[in-house]
Amino acid sequence: MTIKSIDHVRPLVIIPARFSASASAxxxxxxxxxxxxxxxxxxxxxxxLVVHPTALAEPTIETLPERFWMADAVLLPGxxxxxxxxxxxxPHPTLYNVDETQDAFDLALARWAIQDHIPLLxxxxxxxxxxxxxGGTLVxxxxxxxxxxxxxxxxxxELDAESxxxxxxTDDRITISCSHHQCIDVLGDRLVPAAHAADDIxxxxxxxxxEGWYLGLQWHLEDFADTDPIQHGIFRAFVKASI
Numbered sequence: 001m002t003i004k005s006i007d008h009v010r011p012l013v014i015i016p017a018r019f020s021a022s023a024s025a026x027x028x029x030x031x032x033x034x035x036x037x038x039x040x041x042x043x044x045x046x047x048x049l050v051v052h053p054t055a056l057a058e059p060t061i062e063t064l065p066e067r068f069w070m071a072d073a074v075l076l077p078g079x080x081x082x083x084x085x086x087x088x089x090x091p092h093p094t095l096y097n098v099d100e101t102q103d104a105f106d107l108a109l110a111r112w113a114i115q116d117h118i119p120l121l122x123x124x125x126x127x128x129x130x131x132x133x134x135g136g137t138l139v140x141x142x143x144x145x146x147x148x149x150x151x152x153x154x155x156x157x158e159l160d161a162e163s164x165x166x167x168x169x170t171d172d173r174i175t176i177s178c179s180h181h182q183c184i185d186v187l188g189d190r191l192v193p194a195a196h197a198a199d200d201i202x203x204x205x206x207x208x209x210x211e212g213w214y215l216g217l218q219w220h221l222e223d224f225a226d227t228d229p230i231q232h233g234i235f236r237a238f239v240k241a242s243i
Contacts (some may be wrong), residue, residue: 076126134188
């Protein structure tokens with residue numbers, strides 16, 4: 001039997017599930033996605049497709065094109081901490097929800113999307129995953145290393161002069177919703193800052209010389225996407241790039 005592709009009205013946005021120890025109405029371990037994130041993609045015109053992170057011993061992009069032949073875009077969502085072994089460091093005691101199977105899959109998905117110029121939006125952990133995938137490192141605990149964290153933190157950020165966010169945002173500053181205790185340290189290959197917080201934390205990055213669409217955001221834009229035209233507009237720009 002040959003399976004033929006069919007045209008779909010909404011572009012398909014691949015989103016890797018997050019492993020969870022439990023979920024309402026399920027008897028076993030779960031694989032989940034945030035409802036607000038899926039709703040934000042849907043409201044922007046995309047079809048969110050949550051996929052199972054397979055157990056890859058090491059990051060590889062060899063098997064992904066055949067599996068995700070139907071993908072129009074990839075979204076890497078938030079989640080637990082990335083294992084520091086991927087960037088050559090020992091783990092800090094405050095790391096949480098580290099899962100190297102999840103890491104390996106996300107890293108491979110990031111590399112594949114960038115290599116094949118598939119539109120890629122990376123949010124919070126996803127932004128950190130892309131940085132690591134491209135050879136960068138992370139601040140493992142912002143409170144210890146920088147003196148502050150951005151857990152449950154709503155604040156303003158300043159857009160850099162050449163930020164691609166200026167295609168969506170008319171102001172120099174926007175209000176964002178953050179929930180992270182890690183952040184980018186050394187930038188990965190070709191990544192350049194696109195926005196900063198008042199404390200100089202990098203809040204957005206883009207990929208220099210990239211022929212595809214890429215945006216990495218350290219904040220959870222899905223938190224306000226249903227009420228804030230700016231956050232919704234970013235999702236819209238992402239979905240539009242995948243058409």
